[in-house]
Amino acid sequence: MKILHVTNFFKPSWEAGGIARVAYEISKNLVKEGHEVTVFTTDGFKSRLKIIKNKPVDVDGINTYYFRNLSNYLTKRNIVIPYYLPFIARRKIQDFDVIHIHEHRTLLAVIVHYYSKKYNIPYVLQAHGTLPNTIGKQKQKNIFDAIWGNEILKDASKLISVSDTEVDQYLQMKIPSEKIYTIPNGMDTNSFCKLPAKGTFRKKYNINENKIVLFLGRLHERKGIDFLIKAYADLIKEKNDVVLVLAGSDDGYQDKTELLIDKFNLKNNVIITGYIDTFDKLAAYVDCDVLVYPSILEIFGLVPFEAIMCGSPVIVTDDCGCGELIKKASCGCLVKYGDVTDLKNKMKLILENPDLGNKFVENGQKYITNNLTWPLICKKIEALYENCIYKT
Incomplete structure (x- = not known):
């Protein structure tokens, strides 16, 4: 054709x-x-x-x-x-x-x-x-x-x-x-055969042994960044060894994001990387302890599945398109958009139970290889x- x-x-x-x-x-x-x-x-x-x-x-x-x-x-x-x-x-x-x-x-x-x-x-x-x-x-x-x-x-x-x-x-x-x-x-599963060494992203952004909660995507109002920041602000009241990384280029929402970070006094806890290339993206996936995909009106996103292929557990909103597959494959946690307490609790659950995260990753990698x-x-x-x- x-x-x-x-x-x-x-x-x-x-x-x-x-x-x-x-x-x-x-x-x-x-x-x-x-x-x-x-x-x-x-x-x-x-x-x-x-x-x-x-x-x-x-x-x-x-x-x-x-x-x-x-x-x-x-x-x-x-x-x-x-x-x-x-x-x-x-x-x-x-x-x-x-x-x-x-x-x-x-x-x-x-x-x-x-x-x-x-x-x-x-x-x-x-x-x-x-x-x-x-x-x-x-x-x-x-x-x-x-x-x-x-x-x-x-x-x-x-x-x-x-x-x-x-x-x-x-x-x-x-x-x-x-x-x-x-x-x-x-997904191009071949692109995950050779991943950056663990610790590469941490070294570049001077992150010590703290746990990493990762958001990866454009900084846009529909990406749910405000929802994530509010939940993270509650999380560090209970676990102060966690850093939040917002990785992605500005799409009209960075100024509001920075204002929200200031509002919750999180300047020393949040890293905004700006645009990152493919290598750094993979390095971020490898080093994070959990990826959060808090979008609203997102019909399908590959980011959670990319994170899974890099060995990282994920949390996604239940009404976004990829949430349907996450639920079907039993390969991550689902949260209702806007439920700050639920998101805080799910982040804490994954961070404190690595075996659960590993099981989610195993299920997800199998589903991706056979279907996506x-x-x-x-x-x-x-x-x-x-x-x-x-x-x-």
């Missing part, structure tokens, strides 16, 4: 978040299966990529167009305007058998949707948890949906959800259930593409 992926950001713009990684892994695995894969993306997130713009570039066998953004200032604020895309889309869209659009509230999606309809090319839409408009820029999202977004969702041949949580979100957007297919994100590897996931996506083409 000739397949087009459409995503705001792509390798190597990993700081943009998990969508870039998912689009890359799907594309890479489809190439391995013998498909011809093209990607339409842009030239960077926080800074412009030093790469050929507006022309195809080979990225691990993937034919990739990095369209120059009109303004890097706007891109940093998630306003992505690849002004040259329409000229290429007009000529190239008709060459593809199927299109995979990542996120629907993007200008790339608007442009590709227009030409896919014009040339009758089926497309799969994967929202990646962006459907709700209840947090941040609600007015802008409502306007976008009224003009373009609802139409982009309605015209998709199939829509991928990664969890039951996201299925419900699609249904709330009036998407027929028969068009929704649940396929979780996959990228080759297994991409076989399901490949079948979905074929279904779209056959029914067109």
Whole structure:
């Protein structure tokens, strides 16, 4: 098949978040299966990529167009305007058998949707948890949906959800259930075969023998960082040998995070690392005693499963998508979002009972290996593409 992926950001713009990684892994695995894969993306997130713009570039066998953004200032604020895309889309869209659009509230999606309809090319839409408009820029999202977004969702041949949580979100957007297919994100388990030496992260950030509670992700209001800090503030009243590490780039919430840290007088107990690369991320997983994933409105997150592959137990909120699999595999603790006392108690439970944490990790690693590897996931996506083409 000739397949087009459409995503705001792509390798190597990993700081943009998990969508870039998912689009890359799907594309890479489809190439391995013998498909011809093209990607339409842009030239960077926080800074412009030093790469050929507006022309195809080979990225691990993937034919990739990095369209120059009109303004890097706007891109940093998630306003992505690849002004040259329409000229290429007009000529190239008709060459593809199927299109995979990542996120629907993007200008790339608007442009590709227009030409896919014009040339009758089926497309799969994967929202990646962006459907709700209840947090941040609600007015802008409502306007976008009224003009373009609802139409982009309605015209998709199939829509991928990664969890039951996201299925419900699609249904709330009036998407027929028969068009929704649940396929979780996959994992590259090979990347966990050789891990950083234990103590690497501790040494870099001058952490002594204290226990480490780790949060890893972008500093965004929906990530539940305020919830975690409140629970941690209660925890250290009972266990003062615990440090909290917040690892990830700022996504508009760091100032509020620092104010909250000051409010609870935690300046000497909390480390904010900023963006960390893949090596340091793995080192953080290896050295932490428990990873907490306290997100709200998170349809699926790989962070807990990455931590498990590195040997660390996890605590996640029960209404996020990955919580469904954590419960199914009996590989971690679940807490209700906002229940500060419960989160404090679960952190204390894991920190004081390493055998329980080890059992969770054992269960999780077995489940991941048997169900969440990228080759297994991409076989399901490949079948979905074929279904779209056959029914067109």
